[in-house]
Amino acid sequence: MSEARLFKPRFNPAKPAFGILVFLLYLFLLAPLLIVFVVSFASNQYLSFPPEGLTLKWYELLPAESTFMNGMKVSLIVAIAVTFIVLVLGVPAALALDRFDFKAKAAVQSFFLSPLLIPSIVLALGMVLLFGPLELNNTYAGIIIGHVAITIPFVIRTTLMSLATTDTSCEAAARILGADSWTVFRRITLPIIQPGVIAGGVIAFIVSFDEAVISLFVAESGLPTLPVQVLRYVENSADAAVAALSVILILISLAVVVIVERVMGLRKAVS
Amino acid sequence: MTETKLSIKDLTKRYAAGLEPAVDRLNMEVEEGHLVALLGPSGCGKTTTLRMVAGLMDPTAGSIMVDGKEITHTPVNKRGMGMVFQSYALFPHMNVEQNVAFGLQMRQTPKSEQKKRVAAALDMVQLGHLGKRQTKELSGGQQQRIALARALVVEPTLLLLDEPLSNLDAKLRETMRSEIRSIQQRTRATTLFVTHDQDEALDMADRIAVMNGGLIEQFGSPTEVYERPRTHFVANFIGQANFLTARVGADTGAAPVGERYYKIDVDGFGQFGAVGVPGLTGSTHELVIRPHRLNVSLHPGVVGPESIAGTIERVSYTGDALAVAVRVGEKSLQAQLLTSSGDLPRAGETAYLSWVAEDAYLLPAPAKGLPE
Known part of the structure; x- marks a missing residue:
């Protein structure tokens, strides 16, 4: 007892x-x-x-602050475009890296992951110099290319993680049952690696939305993103409107993560 | 009248130039409705052969014909085959019904017919009640049946099974063996079955292709490969075998199925009887005797006029059977006896071994490296 x-x-x-x-x-x-x-x-x-x-006056002030609103618009357009492009490029790249053996595999792999290792200030400087003659400075294309470069490692990483745990005989089984390559990708591979793809997309969106260094170098004068506007604002004035904006940004990021977690199970994808 | 369903000619696969071929000019014909086991140790080329038939791998040379039509270079999704993988390869994001329906969707079968056929396929594997379940909620045996239903629902030209039982525990494996076999016989699906388990092959197959080093050592019925092994490898791989070297003497008459009885001289131990293909007189051959067909006695003269004396090295008692290892000169011979309530042989005792001619088979090819 x-x-x-x-x-x-x-x-x-x-x-x-x-x-x-x-x-x-x-x-x-x-x-x-x-x-x-x-x-x-x-x-x-x-x-x-x-x-x-x-x-609450700082919050009331925000809608009237046109620099913030413009910056928000630029950042959103950039982040959405970057997420889309980075998924279209990153997922097939990850597939190729996982499924095929080719000569330059190691080189390609480190090429795609290298932006993580290079200080972004170095990367940004290089981009300004490169974009000058190409007339890409102060354009959406310029910022987007820059952000794609720094976010593609995340998408490739998370997608590779999902691919590593999938059973490739599922794809073989689908092919034997009559599916062509595109159908196999759409109906079998993509749904199986979906968690990794979504995690990569969310991370890419947040990183792009938050990115300041490349945006500052490439498009400070012509097309300032929200982080650039925040930097400028803090340089010129020292009131708490920036703090109010920050809170709103935190809440937006949090909302994205929570919604994705609820709908898709982000935690499953990342762990 | 049986028809040839699958015909493989000189099929060769070399993974890289300079490497030994994984499959080396393999020839095989499979009759309609048969279950053929590709049996061999790992690395013998059995899985490579299966994958080439499936179309998952390109052959280096040779051809594959199904129903008289060449399919060597037909894309995998146009071959109309069904395959069950070792890992089952069920689609994790689909439920049981969706998994089974996948092949029918690819064939654009009308929805109403899809439903009927999926239900029938699930009933066939006795899982009709689990259609809405997620695949990961199912046990290994159930997943295996779903994989079988998914492969069979499309009425495949060939059913390919890649070690389908190796992930199941021993008990379940036996049940699934007979179940797969009975489903295969009911559907009359011509089936290629890859396995490294000789019991599985003997139990399930109409024909067994015993493979070694990319070659088929022997292609025959289970009794043929067991009773009449063509090579040392086959005799050794299928079941247990004792090998003795025999100098073949006089042909003493006709044995069943066109074979002959011979007098043989075994390593100077005396004259014994054996059977073999015609025309062996005068050369040296390996003699194959299964352990349970070796007669063992503790007294000379009981097992026959001629016997080989040896010392019992080890006795292993498993209740209904007794395995006895007898040292005879350089060799250790294995014998298997059924136990009785009387005295059991013990290690260290002298045993006398003999056999009847029908139970001793001379391999057709002369023994290598021995004087003729």
């Missing part, structure tokens, strides 16, 4: 200690976000902490 009590665990001091450690780590990661969140409701004249009072 008292058997269960015999094994009652003693108090283990490691447990609360671990809890505190995790809490501190989260605090460390999230503190800047929390401060931005608090500051966006602060009535202080200038960007500062702690708040002197509470107000």
Whole structure:
């Protein structure tokens, strides 16, 4: 009867200690976000902490701030186009890397993943110099090409991860049952690797939407994206409108992740 | 009158120039409605052969004909075959019915007929009640049946099975063996079956192609490959076998199926009887005797006028059977006996071995490296 009590665990001091450690780590990661969140409701004249009072005026100010609205429009157009292009290029590239053996395979693989390793400031400088004679500076095409270059590694990575766990005999089975290559891709391969493709697409969208360095170099004067506008705004004025904008951006990113997680199971794809 | 369904001529696959061919000028004819097992150790070319027949792999040379039509270079999706993979390869994002219906959709079968045929195929594998399930909720045996239903629902020209039982546990494997066989016989689907398991091949197949090193060593019925192995490899791979070297003497008369009885001289142990193809007199051949056909006695003269004396090395008792290893000179011979309640032989004792002529088979090709 008292058997269960015999094994009652003693108090283990490691447990609360671990809890505190995790809490501190989260605090460390999230503190800047929390401060931005608090500051966006602060009535202080200038960007500062702690708040002197509470107000919604920074949020009310946002719709009238045309630089932000224009920047938002540019960033959205760019991010949507980048997501589309990067999926169209990245998924077939990942398929080729996974399924075929060819001579330059290792070279192609490192070429596609190299933008992750090169400092983006170096990449951005190179692009400005390259885009000059091509007349791509200050154009959508220029920004989009730049963003595709830095986001394609993510799509290839996540897609390769999904491909690595798929059973290639599923594709063989479908072909034997009469499906041509395109049907196999559309009805078998793509649905199976869908989680990786979607994860790659979401990451590409967020990275592009958030990207500042390449956008600043390539299109600062002609076609400023939202991050560029935010930088400029902070340079010139020091009120909390930027904090309010940041909160809205965080909420948008969060909403995208939550919706995708709910609909497709993003966590499954990334882990 | 039986018709040839599949005919393979000089089929060769070389993965890279300079490498030994994985399949080397293989020839085979499969009759309509037969189940043919491609049996051999890993690396013998059996899976490569199957994949070339399926169209998943291009042959280096040779031809494949189905129903008299050459299909060597027909694209895989135009061959109308059905295949069950070792991993089953069920589509993970489709439920059971959708999996089975896939081949019919590719053939643009009308919806109403698709429904009927999918239901019939699932009933055939006794899983009619699981149509709406997701495939990953099913057990290994159930997945295997779904894969079989998916391959058969399209009424394939050939049914190809790639080690379909190797992922199942031993008990289930036996059940599925007889079930696959009975479904195959009911549907009369001409079937190629790749396996490395000789019991599976003997139990299920109409014909067995024993493969080794990219070649077919022997193509015949299960009893032929077991009772009348053409080569040392076949005798050794199918079941257990004892090999002795025999100098073939006089032809002593006609045995059944066109074979002859011979007097033979075994390594100086005396004169014994054996059977073999005609014309062996005067040369040296390997003699094959299955362990359970070797008579063992602890007393000389009981098993026959002539016997080979040896020392019992090891006795392994498994209840109804007894495996006895007897050392005779350089060789260790395996014998298998049914147990009785009497005295059991023990290690260290002297045993006398003999056999009846019908149970000792001389391999047709002369033994290599031995004096003629």
